[in-house]
Each structure stands twice: as C-alpha cells, then as structure tokens.
Amino acid sequence: MYVADYHEIAAVNSLDDCMVHAHSFRFDQILKNGFIQHESITDMGTENIGYFFRPRSAAVIGASRDPRKFGHIIFRNLLESTKVYPVNPKAEEVLGEKCYPSVKEIPGPVDLAVIALPAKHVVSAVGECRDKDVKAAVIITAGFAESGNSAGETAILNAKGGMRIIGPNVIGIYDSFSGVDTVFNLRHRQRRPRQGSISFISQSGAFGSAVIDTAASESVGLSKFVSLGNMADVDEADMIDFLLKDKSTKVIAMYLEGSKDYRQLYEKIKSSSKPVIVVKAGKTKASAKAIASHTASLAGPSELFSGMLRQAGAIEAAADDMFDIARVFSQPRMRNNRVHIVTDGGGFGILAADAVMQNHLRLSVLSKKTADKIASHVPSYASISNPLDLTGDADTERYRKVLPLVLADKGVDAVIVILLMQISALDSKIIGVLEEAKHFNKPIAVCMTGGEFTNIHRKLLEERGIPTYSTPERAAYVLGCLHRFSKNKRQKSE
C-alpha cells in the first residue's frame, strides 16, 4: 500500500523535481507528511532464523545423482558441514547416503530443508516440511512472483506454518563459520570466502555470487551470505535484525532492488549499531521496469531512497565500492578527520592528498617533535610533510621506524600507508610492520597497486585485518566513510 502511494507521488513530481529537492529532502518529513502510512509494524522476530546457519541436521529436497544438477551440488556441499539427508523418490542413494522419498520419512529431526524442485512441486514440499517440524527452508526454485506467479508465493506462505523461508528464487546461503553452504554454484566457478566479519545479503543471486567470488579471490573475509530472492517470508529487515545480534557479524552489506516495507527498513537501519552499507539498484525509471521482472520488488524513486539511507545512518555505495567500504570497518573509529599519508611513491602521495581533501578530510600536520624524530631516520631528500614521502628507495626498516612516530602523533587521526612493491626495497617483513602498527588503535588504510607480487602482499595484509586498496583515491574514500560513520555514532551517543 505504502509503495503504491509512493509511486503516485513520484508520478506527480518529475524526476528533475526530485533531483532539485534531493539534497534538502528530509525523510522525517516524508513520515510526517503522511507519504508513508503509519501501519503498525508486524514484528517478524528473529526466531528460527538461526536454524538457517546452524542446523543440527538438514535435508536436500530434490537431491540428485547428476553432478551438474543444483540438487547434487547443494547436497555435496552440505555434507561437509552437517548431517544431511537426500530426499528424492526416484533414487536409492546419493553420494552413498540413503535417499528418502519424502522429508516426512526421514527418521531423525530436520532443522533446515533446501528445496531444489520444479516450481509445481514446491508448495507440497513446503507442506511436508511443516508437518515434519522443519524450522527453516531455503527455496532455490524460481518461477514465482518474479514471473507473475504471485499465487504460488501465497500458497507457500499458507503452507509453511511457523517455518521460516528464504526465497523462492535464490542461489542459497553460506556461513563461513558453520560451513553451511547451500549455494548451487560450482566451487571452481565461484569460490567461497574465508571467515571474516562482513555479512552480505543480496536480493540478486547473480550479484551476490559474483561479489563473493571476487571477495574470495581477494582474501576478503565474510561471515554470512544470504541470497534473499523474492523475500516471500524472510526479508532484508529480518536479516538486519538477525545480523545485529550475530556476534560474528561486525558489518552488514546489502544489495537491494526495493523493499516491501521502506519504513521498517528505515527503522532497522536507524537502530543499527553496526555499519550498514547499501548498494541500491534501480535508480532510474528505465531500470525500475526490469526490477519488477527480476525479484518482483517495487523500486522507489532513487533520491527518496538515498535520503532515507542517509538519515538512517546507512552508507550508500556503488557496486564497486561495497566491500572496499565494508573492509575499512575492521579498523578503529576515527576521532577526528586528520589523515596522514606515508608513501614511497611521490605521485601516489599527491593523488592521495587530492583525494583526502576531496573526501572532506584534512591533511594532518605533524608536531615539530615528531618531525624531528622522523628526520633522524630518513635521508635528507625525503620530504617530511604530508604526504610524507619516504621516496622510492624506502625499505622496510624505514617504514618500521617512521610509521609508529606518525601514528603516535596526537594530530593524526588516521594514516594512509602507500606501499609500492614494484619500485621499492620493501620486502615481505612489511607485513609485520603493519601488524605492529595496529597497537596504536588508529585506522590504517593501505594503498597497493599492481600485479601478482603486489597482490600476494595485499592478501597477507587482508588476512591480518588490515584493509588494502588498489588506488589512493579508494583509500581516502573509505576513510571518509569511516569518519562520517564515526561522527554520526558519536553524535548519537552524546
């Protein structure tokens, strides 16, 4: 209902009008002016959602012996992490495990069901899961609201009882800690990321799998991944609720096409103590049409959505930037906006200085005491300023001596460390230097640009919780995000 009203408003105001108002628009006003109807928010709770990630046992309904089938890949992956039963009336066994004709025939209890059946068989399978007292089901199958079959989704909701459902129309879920993996992509095509503190929920399965594959190849750590699909039951707000309580999640990243309840989403994000990063697809009228046939979501006008996110305290990101931003939150919060740049490449230092200014940060000024100490450790041609140019012949020892002095300076709130491995005398011991630097409890963003040799070292740093970026612009951009978040949280708690 709310979304319909929303669209009516959008039809009256042209896109250009929205653009003009975008900057001054306050979401609170939308609430007050009644654009959004004050419906009582149904408390969906977070009950049973935990069963998706830590089931005591699972069943794959539609488990197949054909290694190319989703039902086979999912079953094989789940075998590694939990007790799992194959369900398939046409098979005796799958991968050596006794097969059951129905979930109801399974002797023990089943917490999690993964349904990988043709659409016409899904509703009856859901009913059987309910009868078996299954707690949570992931419905992989497509062919529901996204292709006009809303009735199918209603039938699923009517059949599910108290069971929680993710889907339909999803690629699955993944938990790096429990090992639960219901993603149907082959692992050589889509690698699974290592353990980490970022959880990522995506309305688009393809976007989700492409992004976590990229993350895995760059050694970015993930806690949980959820492909949300059509969100017949569990939606993005439920997942935020759950992830806020999840100890292994420190940062929430989301890909959203639209929400069925923007007000609820706003409230959830606003209440979040953890950073929430949102990639919003469907920013133009042209793409809103495509969304309807993708995940059946209704996209609101982009400017209103962006305004809402800003006021709720979320960080809106381009697809490219999502994990770049998420990774900086492994760092301590920024007390103020004064950034120091330490580099072994002059050009990169200059690009970083430009980017610091352009991201509403300031270039810190070292105390005379700090500068004097640094002078005793660097050659005369090094530039003790900001950027602090250690020059192209800087070796690991020079960084080891200088970095702690910069970090200890009271005028410095964060440091961009530029390490160019092509030209320099730097060796792998630089990893240890950066690890030691964590003790100063100030944010560090490392900039490293290059190919294989560089990327090996980037991965080593990522695995140690030190975020690395491919350009000075990106390093400065994420510190800008970190600073805004730190400031907002400080203001809230005051």
Place this chain on the structure above:
Amino acid sequence: MYVADYHEIAAVNSLDDCMVHAHSFRFDQILKNGFIQHESITDMGTENIGYFFRPRSAAVIGASRDPRKFGHIIFRNLLESTKVYPVNPKAEEVLGEKCYPSVKEIPGPVDLAVIALPAKHVVSAVGECRDKDVKAAVIITAGFAESGNSAGETAILNAKGGMRIIGPNVIGIYDSFSGVDTVFNLRHRQRRPRQGSISFISQSGAFGSAVIDTAASESVGLSKFVSLGNMADVDEADMIDFLLKDKSTKVIAMYLEGSKDYRQLYEKIKSSSKPVIVVKAGKTKASAKAIASHTASLAGPSELFSGMLRQAGAIEAAADDMFDIARVFSQPRMRNNRVHIVTDGGGFGILAADAVMQNHLRLSVLSKKTADKIASHVPSYASISNPLDLTGDADTERYRKVLPLVLADKGVDAVIVILLMQISALDSKIIGVLEEAKHFNKPIAVCMTGGEFTNIHRKLLEERGIPTYSTPERAAYVLGCLHRFSKNKRQKSE
C-alpha cells in the same frame, strides 16, 4: 614565464572562485584574455625520439655486476632486445660482455645511452655521449630540479648538443614491440605488459610502474611506456607528437602533475586524431606543494586544467579509470548513444541500465522483427527488453544465437554483454562467440565480475581485443567516454 603569470592569477582568485567558474570557463577565453602569453612555440620536432624505442645499439653507463643495482637490471633487460655495451671504468665485463671505461671507447656507433650514475657524474657522461654522437639518452638518476638542483639540469641541457634526453629522475622506458626495456624494476616485482595499442606516458615513475604492472597482470596490451620525470628536454608534448605518428599507438594515456607549457599541450591534444586520456594529479592546493618536490612541475589550478582538457578533446580520468577507458578505444566508434544490455544476471542488468542512463547514453529499443527472432531462441521466462535478460541458465548457445540479432538491429549502437561465469552454464566457447561478434563493427563492452575462473576468461577476451570490465557501471562509463569522443570527432570532421 607563462606559468608564473598563471600562478599570480590563481593567487588573486581563490579556489572557491575557480569552482564557481569552472563549468562555464572556456579555455579559449583564457587564451584571448592574455592569461597565457602568446609566445612562439618552439618546434621541438620528433627527430631522434624514435631512437629511444628502436636503437640499433645501446650503452648502459653505470652498468654494474651487482644484480641488485639499477645499472645491472637495465643492462640485463636491454641484452634481450638489442646490441648493448656496458660502460663502467671499474669492471672488465658485465654478464660476459666486455665493459668500456667510457662511452667514447665503444668501437661501434651507439644510438641510445641509459645513464644510471650518481648525480655528480651525469653531466660529464652526457657530454661524452654527445661527443660519441649518441642520438638519445635516458637519465635514470634523481637529485636534480626535484630536489632544488636546477643548475644540474641546465648543465645537462648545455652539454647534450643535438641529443634528445628523457629524464632525469625516471624509472625508464619500455616498448613491447621492439622489446627495449630500460625500466629498473625487477620483472618479478613489476611485470611487463604484452603488446597492445595503448601508449602510456607518466611524470611519476612509481605511478607508471604500478599501473603497467597492474595492466600486465590483467592482460592489458601496451605499445610504449615512458617515465618522463623532470622533463629537462623531452616533455609530454614531444611525446604526444611522436605517438601521434607512431603506427602501433592507437590511444595515448598520460599521468600529469603539470606542464611547462600548457598552451603547447593544449594545441597538441587538440590536433590529436587519437584519443588522449589524462590523469591529473595536484587538484588541490594541498597537493601542489608536494608536486614541486616530486617532479619539479608547477601545477596549475585544477579547474582551468580540466576545462582546457575538455576543450582540447582529451578525456580526464581518475587513476582507477585510465586503462578502463583506454581499452574501450579498441572498439569501433559509436554512431549514436543507444546501448543494449544483454545479461545472464538480472541484478547486473539493472545496475547496467542505471549506469547507461547516468552516463548520458540511452537504452536502445529492439525492432519488433529482432524481438520476434530472439523470442524463438530463448525460454519464455527470459525478458526480451532492455536489459535483455537471458536469465541465469543461459548457456553459450543462447548468447551465440541472440548476440548477432541484437548487434544487427539498426536501433543499437553499442552492446554491454554481461557474462556471469559463477552461476551460469557458460563455457569457454563464449570467447569465440564474442570474437565473431566483432564483425558487426559496433562497440562491445563485456562486464565480468569474479575471481579466478572469471579472470581467466577476461584475459582471453582482452588478448582478443575485447575490453572487459569488473562492474556494469564501468562498462557503461567507458561507453559514455567512447560516445563523447566519437561525437566530438564527428563534429570536427563535419
């Protein structure tokens, strides 16, 4: 002189003033109003610059037996491509080659000298090269104008005679076709790119080496790389002159901190029939100071510089985007701005549609005839629109049948092809499908996001001259650049 005036003007107008005027500022007006003095432009010519890249023989002055020394690495690298003599009065031989105490003692002619000596010995070495009738010299050595020693550079110019000089303060030059490689970075730290049509000139050595290392690891092809350093003799305008005539160069990419002659730069770019892409460092007052001590360049106010680039027809890029843009110019020019998106991932299609609109392109509409033909090749749940969503089960055959139909449609000027290798039934034969699609003579930008499996296929496409991008946003952004360039060139030729 001109630069001094320029700065005087900049001191009167505050940066904020510049910001206000930036959009309406026409560089022609600067010329008219006398901000830039109409000095007669000395024709530096392109004589002898060819010797840098295709010397019949070379000498490394300061060739060393110590494998860690620049003079050793450069000598070893040059051995692979040309007859090269080591010059070092303290050595009998280097890597089995007879060593000469001075370049003058070398029996045969020497076209190219690479000077890797301490600063105090450079001027006399330059004099000896002149006496030997050396045509071109690369001076690696730092410690000249960038550290206050302008007198040293004047002495070099006085000693050089008719010889052309690149440097001082450079990491070297590289030509993928002739194999000439005077870059002193170890090859395992900084890989050399394969042959390609992009030439890249950089005032920053560190930026240059980091970027070509990245390019090499992503299978981006390069023709020539030149580290320009302090530009005592050969400057960016000379190099543009040379590269405009160079048959293996189709695109010119530059990293610039400043120019000694902005007017000359403007004229060169304006006369260029090849795309010129510029990354400008030193956009804020804070970074201008750092530039002086880096390559001794004087950075002009960023807004004026950007305006100049725009009017000259150059493309200004962020560091991140430089090669992304350069690669799209392997494609045919765009006749108009109508882009079709073909995808196997709905979310990516939506992001691409947003990005197409945001980059001032249009979403093309297929003719009924085309749409009907496509309908016979795709399942009923595929969305024959724009984005054209072939859905997650699209295999290579579906692309093979559909892509030519889209490309043949008269309403389509360019295509973004999204290939998500994680989720799909796509196999490596998709490379051949894209190669065949080149025959339609319309620009194609491929979007592929992911890790190892994806990147293997990206490299295969890059090697076949089909540009690939990590996000839909980037694919749309580069098509926007291509369209603007195509349009400008059309207007010029009309």
